Amino acid sequence: MLVKTFGSAVYGIKATTVTVEVSVIPGVNFFLVGLPDSAVKESQHRITCALRANGHKWPGRQVVINMAPADIRKEGSAYDLPLAMGILAASEQITEIEKLSDYLIMGELSLDGSLQPIRGALPIAIQAREEGFKGFILPKHNADEAAVVNNLDIYGVENIKEVIDFFNGMSSMKPTIVDTRQEFLTNANTYDVDFSEVKGQENVKRALEIAAAGGHNLIMVGAPGSGKTMLAKRLPTIIPPLTLNEALETTKIHSVAGRVDKNRGLMTRRPFRAPHHTISDVALVGGGAYPQPGEISLSHNGVLFLDELPEFKRTVLEVMRQPLEDRSITISRAKFSVDYPANFMLVASMNPCPCGYHNHPEKECVCQPGTVQKYLNRISGPLLDRIDIHIEVVPVAFDKLSDLSPAETSAQIRERVTRARAVQQRRLQSESGIHSNAMLTSRLIKEHCRLDATGVAMLRNAMERLGLSARAYDRILKVSRTIADLEGEASILSHHLAEAIQYRTLDRESWAG
Numbered sequence: 001m002l003v004k005t006f007g008s009a010v011y012g013i014k015a016t017t018v019t020v021e022v023s024v025i026p027g028v029n030f031f032l033v034g035l036p037d038s039a040v041k042e043s044q045h046r047i048t049c050a051l052r053a054n055g056h057k058w059p060g061r062q063v064v065i066n067m068a069p070a071d072i073r074k075e076g077s078a079y080d081l082p083l084a085m086g087i088l089a090a091s092e093q094i095t096e097i098e099k100l101s102d103y104l105i106m107g108e109l110s111l112d113g114s115l116q117p118i119r120g121a122l123p124i125a126i127q128a129r130e131e132g133f134k135g136f137i138l139p140k141h142n143a144d145e146a147a148v149v150n151n152l153d154i155y156g157v158e159n160i161k162e163v164i165d166f167f168n169g170m171s172s173m174k175p176t177i178v179d180t181r182q183e184f185l186t187n188a189n190t191y192d193v194d195f196s197e198v199k200g201q202e203n204v205k206r207a208l209e210i211a212a213a214g215g216h217n218l219i220m221v222g223a224p225g226s227g228k229t230m231l232a233k234r235l236p237t238i239i240p241p242l243t244l245n246e247a248l249e250t251t252k253i254h255s256v257a258g259r260v261d262k263n264r265g266l267m268t269r270r271p272f273r274a275p276h277h278t279i280s281d282v283a284l285v286g287g288g289a290y291p292q293p294g295e296i297s298l299s300h301n302g303v304l305f306l307d308e309l310p311e312f313k314r315t316v317l318e319v320m321r322q323p324l325e326d327r328s329i330t331i332s333r334a335k336f337s338v339d340y341p342a343n344f345m346l347v348a349s350m351n352p353c354p355c356g357y358h359n360h361p362e363k364e365c366v367c368q369p370g371t372v373q374k375y376l377n378r379i380s381g382p383l384l385d386r387i388d389i390h391i392e393v394v395p396v397a398f399d400k401l402s403d404l405s406p407a408e409t410s411a412q413i414r415e416r417v418t419r420a421r422a423v424q425q426r427r428l429q430s431e432s433g434i435h436s437n438a439m440l441t442s443r444l445i446k447e448h449c450r451l452d453a454t455g456v457a458m459l460r461n462a463m464e465r466l467g468l469s470a471r472a473y474d475r476i477l478k479v480s481r482t483i484a485d486l487e488g489e490a491s492i493l494s495h496h497l498a499e500a501i502q503y504r505t506l507d508r509e510s511w512a513g
Contacts, residue, residue, distance in 0.1 A: 003089040003097060006104045007082040008127060009072055010120035012291075012338035013252045015127035017104070019068045020079070022086035027062025034067030036074045037290075043077065047084045049111040054161045059091035073335075075290050078118040081107035081137070084160060085167065094167045102134040103155075105163070113160040115139040117262070122248075122255040125149040135175065137163060144265030145255060147178035148248065178265050181244070191237045191269065196409040200400035204231055207391040207503060209413050212239045213420040214482030215436035217324070217346040217386060219309065221505065222393025223363070224356045228349035231393070232305045235347060236270045237410035239303075240418045246301045249341065253300055257293050271302030271344075277311040281319045291331040291338050296323050299344035309348040310378035317383055320346070324386045327439075346387065350379075361394065376506065381469075388438060388475045390505040420485040437482045442474070449477040455497050462501045476500045 007018045018034075032041055048058045065083060067074050082105040088094045106124060108116040121142035126149055128136045135153035136146055143156025153175040157163055165171040195205065204220065208231060211218040220228045242250065251267045254260050260267070275284065275295045286294030296304060306312060323329045327343040352358035353372040358365040365372075421436065427448060428434050434441070440448065451459065459476065462468060468476075479500040480492045489496070 001090045001092065003086050003100065005082040005086040005089070005100050006133070007067075007079050007106050008104060008120075008124040009074055010123055010256055011072075011336065012340055013123055013249075013256055013293075015120065015123045016069075016072060017127060017131055018072070018074060018079075018082075020082045020086045021066040021068060022083070022090040023064045024059050024087070024090040025062050025064070028060075029062045031062075031064045032067075033065070034070045034074060035072065036067060036079075037076070039077045040067075040074050040079050043080045043083050043109075046077070046080055046109045046111060047087065050080075050109040050113040050160055051084065051088070053111065054113045054159070054164070056088060056093055056164065059087065061091070063087060063090075073290075076119070077108040077116075078106045080109040081105050081115065081160065081163065084109065085163060088164065089167070094164065096167050096169050099167055103137050104128040104133045104135075105137045107137070107139050107157070107160075109160060114158060115141075115160070117141040117258070119258040120256045121146040122148060122252050122260075125152060125154065126252075128152055137166075137173075141262050142260075143176040144178055144262070145251070145260050146265075147176040148180050148251065148265050150180070180266060191234075191410070193234050194237060194410045195234050195413055196407045198227065198231060198234065198407065199403060200396040201227055201231065201393065204391055204393050205408075205413070207389055208235055209238060209417060210479060210482050210486065210503075211235070211345065211347070211389050212413075213417045213437075213486050214388075214424070214478065215345060215438035216388035216479060216482065217348075217438070218389040218391065219348040219350065219384075219387050219506070220391050220393045221350055221352050223360050223395055224351060226393045226395045228393050229305075229307055232274075232303070232307075232347045232349060233272065234410065235303050235345070236272050238413040238417055239270055239345075240414065240421050242268060242270055242301060250301045253293050253297050253340065257298060259298070271299050272305065273299040273302070274305040274307060277306075277308050279312070279316060281313075281316045284316055285319050285323060285329050285331075285342075286340055287331050291333065293340045294329070296320065296329060296342040296344060297340040300341045302344060304344045304346050306346070306348045309350045310375060314378065314380070318380065321382055321386065324383075348387070349393075351375075352392075359392070384506060385475075388479055389503040391503060392505055416486060419488075420482065423485045423488070424482075437478050437485070440478055440481070445474055445477050449481045449492060451477075451492055451497065454494050455492060458494060458497055459501070466501070466504075468501075468504055472504045476504065479503055 002023045005020045008015045009018050089097045106118050117139050125136050125146040129152040137155045140156035140158050147154040155173045156176050166173050273295050284295050323342040329340050329342045331338050353367045353375050355366050357363040358372050425435050480496045483496040484492050
């Protein structure tokens with residue numbers, strides 16, 4: 001008897017439906033074809049034990065299974081459940097076989113028949129809805145995640161017996177219901193940290209506000225203990241909340257990586273990723289024999305924080321250059337390639353020199369001559385070119401640390417940032433895929449970042465006197481545009497430009513002198 005069940009394969013953040021064709025005929029062999037990997041091939045042993053533990057048996061005949069399309073590699077153990085249901089149906093241990101075509105089924109079996117979590121539940125559910133399936137049966141652990149998708153019944157199950165009874169008409173299952181919008185509104189903007197906890201550092205707070213308002217990349221340079229990491233961790237609290245579409249896109253990436261919280265179906269806060277400086281280039285950008293998203297994709301719509309930037313391997317930093325420019329990453333292999341989005345804000349921190357006290361107001365730098373420049377040269381010019389704002393972080397004085405007066409909260413700063421982002425979105429609404437000043441192209445810079453005669457003279461004078469490089473030109477104009485948006489000004493004024501110029505610290509020839 002020939003029976004078909006349906007599963008799914010995930011590539012990148014998109015799913016492809018897999019048809020599992022099972023034929024039980026006279027004989028004694030077992031054949032599994034359709035480009036399965038080792039984990040799929042091992043499913044026979046898991047299925048055999050799971051069926052026996054729940055009062056069913058492996059058919060004593062020849063079983064032939066084809067997983068179509070056969071030119072797509074099937075990976076992982078999540079095909080256990082659709083394979084098992086196909087075997088039971090083909091051996092006439094399931095009565096309501098016609099119902100199988102209405103449901104997409106995925107799940108990894110334990111030897112006792114219980115189900116283990118799977119990866120990629122959200123993109124699979126989206127694809128199931130697009131292809132007109134009535135429902136999606138999967139492990140209960142992933143039910144809330146998949147239930148974010150509307151117009152599709154999501155059935156979370158704990159044991160294969162529940163699925164068998166369902167297709168035998170012996171019991172019914174209640175679909176999992178998630179109020180996506182309510183969950184989104186309830187959990188948005190809930191953070192454990194706040195800018196009101198930061199004492200002093202008003203200039204750095206201002207730079208972070210500008211970075212959040214325009215989506216600009218930022219690097220902080222300062223002595224150990226000056227507060228760089230503390231400030232970076234609070235940056236997501238002042239970025240405008242995720243939109244529902246951004247939340248869905250972010251959740252899809254984390255779903256593929258298996259990092260979605262089982263108690264929360266939808267990611268409602270912007271990601272903040274802070275990998276250690278020993279990270280490999282593959283772990284940062286994604287890849288592997290079976291490509292998985294890396295840290296830059298897990299930071300999509302959020303913040304990637306690289307602490308002690310010069311300590312990262314040069315090759316690791318250089319692979320970020322293309323994703324920073326294109327805001328996506330393509331991972332190519334011999335037979336296929338996958339695309340992952342990577343629209344993130346890069347926030348980096350570093351000491352000014354190996355000892356950490358170059359330009360310190362109180363402590364003396366003990367580095368040898370030329371050491372400071374050598375240390376800074378660990379960061380390549382092309383990478384630095386993609387960082388819009390450079391800010392020096394000075395240690396906080398005791399009077400500021402002991403000050404008990406209330407500081408400005410993240411909510412107050414976020415309100416200003418949100419207004420500035422709204423201005424940019426209205427200005428760029430006709431541009432596809434561009435919604436912040438950091439994403440402005442050369443054409444858009446000429447159109448929206450025009451300077452008057454005073455501004456042109458100021459910028460020319462700054463570039464000549466401060467030794468600013470030519471690559472700083474566009475960055476200064478973009479940041480100036482953001483500062484003007486924060487103040488609600490239609491044009492870039494002289495004081496906007498002056499503030500933007502001071503955020504090019506590392507471009508100055510005198511910095512390491």
